[in-house]
Amino acid sequence: MYKLVLCWRYLKTRYLALVCVISVMLGVATLIVVNSVMGGFSAKLRDRLHGLLSDVMIEAYDYDGFADPAGKMEMIRKDPYLASQVVAMAPTLEIFAMLQFSYRDMPITKPIRLVGIDPADRAKVGGFAEHLVDPKRKANPTFELDEAARTRMAQAKKPEPLVFQPILNADEPPPPDPVDSRPHEPVSAILGYAIAHFRDREARDEDGTLHDRRTLQPGDEVVLTTVSSAKMAPVFDRFVIADYFKSEMSEYDSQYVFVPLDHLQKLRTMEGKVTSIQIRLKDFDEAPKVVARLKEMFRRQPVEVQTWEDKQGNVLAAIRTEKGILNILLFMIIGVAGFGILAIFSMIVGEKTRDIGILKSLGASNWGVMQIFLGYGLLLGVVGGGLGSLLGLAITTNINEIEHLLARATGQDIFPRDVYYFDRIPTDIQPLAVLLVNVGAVAIAVLFSILPALRASLLHPVRALRFE
């Protein structure tokens, strides 16, 4: 019983113990916050990385694509195993391109990735419709212009001719304007959100949230230039913006432009050909088997079959490695706290030498004395871990508010939203991780108190009593 009483008294009267508790607390809180935020980021990143990609994809080796996607999909549907696993399929045609438009009379050119899709098919595969900005389109993805866009398009005067900077001599007559493709109505396109917006650091709300400036409205026209299939000759066409695609993954949002598949096929003179078939599975755990089956099925064709994880393998591996290394580093923090405990406990044992002698003269056993200090370590670990968990969870749940405060206080963005294109810092609190961190902290506290405790228990009573 004295063990408990003394443990408790020592905890209450030693401010050094408080230092131990605080160091454990900070270590635990840091681990929880970092793990939750990292977990949030990597979950979100995984989500985003998966985002545009379907579970499994059949891809052509080059931009020339492969023929007869319908036939291939038919073969898949006829295979009993694949038919049972595949939920949806969508052929797509992907190619690099150049986007040109004028903003405040300034010609702007951006390199982009142009994707030809059938919106309804593509939506079934996932990672598309839910990212469309116009809420009506989320349920029913289409390239149709809405009313506002149509009026804006009608109001626009004859589109200003794009100014191409001639690389030729100034004396020579400028090259002819691009072929005016009227009277055909421009086909609509869905633009990556970041292509049509930019973050303006000046445009802040009173509460500090950033605003996006829009450079292209629905209804505005753009010109897309790419290459035709066989001869790689430049081809271009005018498109009108129908909506934006906002996956919050800046790589996608700043690069992708979706246009109707059949139109892109025509433009690139590759009717009937696509560069990939996107496949959605019922159960992603089955992916390796499906991939094997598809590879077998198309082994004579110039196509590659991959899961999205294979395709993003490097990034995913990097995330995993990063998380692992971070956790090791963080446990080193707790290790440091552990050495703090070791040092402080050794001090306390030194200070308490005489008390240990007294306890032994009163009949306390070696094991009993050892228990005092082990219990002390346990108590420090538990109290520090508990407080640290509370602190860590509190910080994690309010991390965005804290970030706002810090950003306002320092005038510096800690979480640059234009890099991540997340509005909030994502967090993912995993109870198991919190538990493990606590168990680890308590274990380290006890582990590092073993040595001083052992030293205390082995003190010779007489020497301890004579100790000044």
Place this chain on the structure above:
Amino acid sequence: MQTGYIETTSGVVPPPILRAENVRKTYRRNGISTEVLKGVDFSVNHGEFVSIVGASGSGKSTLLHLMGTLDSPDAGAIWLGDRRIDNLPGRERDKLRNGRFGFIFQFYHLLPELTAVENVLAPELVASSVWQWPFRKKAATRRAEELLERVGLGHRKHHRPREMSGGEMQRTAIARAIMTRPGILFADEPTGNLDEAAGAEIMALLRELNRADGLTVLMVTHNMEMANTTDRIVRLASGRIDPTRQPVQPVHSLSRPPESGRMEYAYRGVG
């Protein structure tokens, strides 16, 4: 088994309650060995109040620690009644110190984190497991408070050691030493740090416990005046009991039985 007095063939002689037999102790430090005790033979009778005197460094504290199982002799034996206790396993010795022996020291040695009453409770706390404590707590606390009142500290129960005078601390230490009703009290210069008045109070208290409760007291002291008030004086010199300075007959009769009805501290036999 035995309760205090046994009939022996040589008549009604109390058995020595504690006996050192040819005890030797040598300290070794940095290759230098100091032989402190060179064969001490010495016994304490039941109910006796014995003082040990001798020059500083003569090994008085060492002897006391050996007899109280705080340390082990290099040779020889310590007997508690007819039980040899110097070679007992650690756990058994812990039990003896907790239940049979009480210690008081020159520097009081109270636990600074605990209040007076908690200090007095300490041996009981050591003896009880966490599960037993709730059942024992009430009775033990009552006894601790009674003991504090008995040593004249009824008004200091909840003071910490640093808030008490030396005399008060020593009286608390005495209350703690007798908390578990031990048979023998070891006192190492209990008045060494106190002024005369406080020292006299402590001596009176020890004497009272010895007389009224039959507590056997073994006290180391430098103060001959105080030694003279005890039953017997043992002098340590050059590692042995000095035979030339032993009183022929103890001051008080050996056969003095404990006062009737106060068997509280009576030697409880062995085992």
